[in-house]
Amino acid sequence: MSVPGELNPPVRVLMGPGPSEAHPRILRAMATPLLGHLDPCFLDIMDEVREMLRQVFRTGNELTIPISATGSAGMEAALANLLEPGDEALVCVNGVFGNRMCDIVGRCGAGLVRVDAPWGSPIDPEDVREALTGCRPKLVAIVHAETSTGVLQPLEEISRLAHQAGALFLVDTVTSLGGADVRVDEWEIDAVYSGTQKCLGAPPGLSPVSFSSRALEAMDSRKSKVQSWYLDLSLVRKYWGEQRVYHHTAPISSIYALRESLRIVLEEGLEARFARHKANSELLRAGLEKLGFEYLVAPEYRLPMLNTVIIPAGLEDAPTRRKLLERYNIEIGAGLGELAGKVWRIGLMGYSSSENNVNLLLSAIGKLMNG
């Protein structure tokens, strides 16, 4: 039998759309020997993770847990637990992840109303208001930080509109959580999901989610079973709640890593962390503008953790990214969907958001442009 050699990957500077670099403390946590998923000591760790997640989501929601799969599974968990065949959902779309929500809404057997904005622009609340005059959706769904375009979406007005229409408000914070403010209770978000591998700075593998009491009522009054057994929160809740009923074997090491990443987030402090993400993004902008780059997104809607820049004329997309990777071990992100070949997505997320990383990237790009 043929067995490959030892694991020996190059050490990369991760400045793409995620995964970001994991802090050495988080990598060390991953290497901690396993506990059983019903060990009392592991149950304590679960409680600590829930409590820290509540602080990071700024919520008192009882059902605040990590789903045992990556961020897209969190998206599916939120939609599949809230929607049933015959329901209607209004989804705001200005990038890949809004489109993904539409796909999942259809798989849930629910009707879809779309509100679109150009890729690179935020959703206009007026468009949501108008769409709501013609439908009665069970939920309004939107992406807070569109990873495919770099747009930061203001949420408060659309939250008000959703609730006025009697709908739940569902928000994708995969890329924002831990890097920009997410105020679940204050903004009256009913369902929210995120990922561990962006601004929380842990490896990919879990999707933190949180649900309001309104969302729980909607789940409790379903007429049909959730179509996914694995993501059925009526079952998952019993393991994370006081009953501790076995559902599936929790991904122990990933929860260790999430715990350590949340400790690091809270030790730094949310406000300090957001300020760091913003400051490094400004540094990057100043440098890139000197090199002749322009941004896709208007200044007031730019994400600090994901900077989408238009590739200047004369600079090749894939070959330049390849040189960055091969010569400098720096990963940046390509354009996705209709932006493929037109933009780069430069991540400054979590531990990867550092002045040193900004300096490394700027000097490498500068050399490639002049070489």
Place this chain on the structure above:
Amino acid sequence: MSVPGELNPPVRVLMGPGPSEAHPRILRAMATPLLGHLDPCFLDIMDEVREMLRQVFRTGNELTIPISATGSAGMEAALANLLEPGDEALVCVNGVFGNRMCDIVGRCGAGLVRVDAPWGSPIDPEDVREALTGCRPKLVAIVHAETSTGVLQPLEEISRLAHQAGALFLVDTVTSLGGADVRVDEWEIDAVYSGTQKCLGAPPGLSPVSFSSRALEAMDSRKSKVQSWYLDLSLVRKYWGEQRVYHHTAPISSIYALRESLRIVLEEGLEARFARHKANSELLRAGLEKLGFEYLVAPEYRLPMLNTVIIPAGLEDAPTRRKLLERYNIEIGAGLGELAGKVWRIGLMGYSSSENNVNLLLSAIGKLMNG
């Protein structure tokens, strides 16, 4: 904000139904700095994992990959990709995991035909033959190693019956893979899933799956989309295949760990590994019988990696397990479902299957029985 202290769990001897102990090399692999999920070096790692999984599953199946969630998600992926509303499935049930398959079949909108056997006994092929005279299922599903009872299910005759009836043959190898023989091609298994945290000895988080060309044809001729976007293999395949189309962010660290665990499995050799699991199970049996324990399962159907013993009269269930955990740091498994309170499930899986662990457990149980 309140931040809990450093991660400092007790070091346990894991002899329950999984997770088993991870080899130090696997823990070290988990701590390896991350690559991006589209990094050429990570794509190479994915290819190595696929090739090693094929060796462990003893298959040439092209679609042999790890699903990015735990074993139960593999179960759901297999069923949800093969079944559509209106299909019929025959599920063999002699424990918790057969029941779980029935639940998922219902969520897929498919009709269910059950063939039951008492918990602790294997499924009788005659019962399958008889059931097949009254239905035309798209698939016949069965558990190879029932983790809730400790039964090893012979598969070859039921595979023949399934194929004679024009059905696909789907097998749960969560607990057997890496600890007992699983011959996907020779036994004509069309869909198979497993977990990483049992006899492969990696942390929980991934579910290796493999599908035959017959199963791929069934997927390709679906009339409806797979209800789960996250588990939709028509999309997941494009990331693991030559196209490398982004679907979701792969759980990088878990794939590092799986790679290392597969290297360890293949370095030991499958036959040697199966023999070790069997030998340690025999040692355990000899010791437990001396202490007065009886087994739930007839000798010829006992799993070597999961030993289900009847709790002797006079020995309390939960208090004894608690003492094993608190005094000796040894975890064993409680009974599940209708066996709760009646049996213990003692795992000897992967790295946990060692003569030293057997000796530790026997002496600890002996002391508790005499103390």
